Amino acid sequence: xTEEAKAGHQVKTIVSREEFFRINEKAASEMSRDGSLxxxxxxxxxxxxxxxxxxxxTWFGEPILNLPQDMFAIQEIIWNTxxxxxxxxxxxxxxxxxxxxxxxxxxxxxxxxGIDIFIPEDLxxxxxxxxxxxxxxxxxxxxxxxxxxxxxxxxxxxxSDKVLVILDSDHTHEHVLNELRTYAPLVGKxxxxxxxxxxxxYMPPQVHVVRPWGPGNNPATAVKQFLSExxxxxxxxxxxxxxxxxxxxxxxxxxxx
Numbered sequence: 001x002t003e004e005a006k007a008g009h010q011v012k013t014i015v016s017r018e019e020f021f022r023i024n025e026k027a028a029s030e031m032s033r034d035g036s037l038x039x040x041x042x043x044x045x046x047x048x049x050x051x052x053x054x055x056x057x058t059w060f061g062e063p064i065l066n067l068p069q070d071m072f073a074i075q076e077i078i079w080n081t082x083x084x085x086x087x088x089x090x091x092x093x094x095x096x097x098x099x100x101x102x103x104x105x106x107x108x109x110x111x112x113x114g115i116d117i118f119i120p121e122d123l124x125x126x127x128x129x130x131x132x133x134x135x136x137x138x139x140x141x142x143x144x145x146x147x148x149x150x151x152x153x154x155x156x157x158x159x160s161d162k163v164l165v166i167l168d169s170d171h172t173h174e175h176v177l178n179e180l181r182t183y184a185p186l187v188g189k190x191x192x193x194x195x196x197x198x199x200x201x202y203m204p205p206q207v208h209v210v211r212p213w214g215p216g217n218n219p220a221t222a223v224k225q226f227l228s229e230x231x232x233x234x235x236x237x238x239x240x241x242x243x244x245x246x247x248x249x250x251x252x253x254x255x256x257x
């Protein structure tokens with residue numbers, strides 16, 4: 001290439017994979033400190049919630065009541081930690097369970113355990129219609145914190161502590177705090193306990209449905225109290241810094257002990 005040609009072309013710099021991640025981590029940290037941007041993101045979440053934005057996605061045909069950003073965070077956690085079991089407290093339409101089962105099928109995990117106080121028969125039938133993925137699903141109908149439910153969970157885990165727990169049921173402070181205390185002992189060092197919908201603390205009461213939870217009484221307040229009681233878990237702030245849009249800010253808890 002001539003000197004004139006070189007002068008007319010920008011030289012492309014190729015960074016290493018490690019440098020790529022370092023650049024991203026620095027950028028994410030800066031983004032998390034951008035108060036104006038964070039405020040705008042929350043404003044979008046509030047306004048979009050009026051249009052059921054979080055309820056619009058499906059996985060294998062079943063609604064998955066979560067933001068894509070959070071689902072990407074969950075898949076990254078599963079990739080990095082390789083849990084044997086994933087416990088999903090709050091089954092809803094089952095889309096989350098199918099998403100997690102697909103990842104376990106690829107990565108060699110064992111079961112996704114779904115717990116809910118009511119699991120309709122038609123949902124059971126649909127979840128049973130996904131071939132090999134269905135073999136990775138286990139459903140438990142009952143209170144998430146009852147001893148009967150916990151006995152069934154422990155039987156399924158068979159002593160494994162390579163367990164990811166995702167809490168997404170009743171969002172009142174006392175209920176979530178009870179779940180955090182109940183399921184934390186099942187999570188081994190390096191694994192995650194994800195507390196869903198901590199965003200409730202930062203949003204006005206929802207306009208499309210009346211709920212018994214809201215600012216001051218929600219998963220975020222439960223997480224705050226839970227973390228004051230234990231040193232086994234810490235918020236994975238790197239996840240919060242990257243997401244911008246999230247239903248679970250401060251809710252990605254990693255077992256550090």
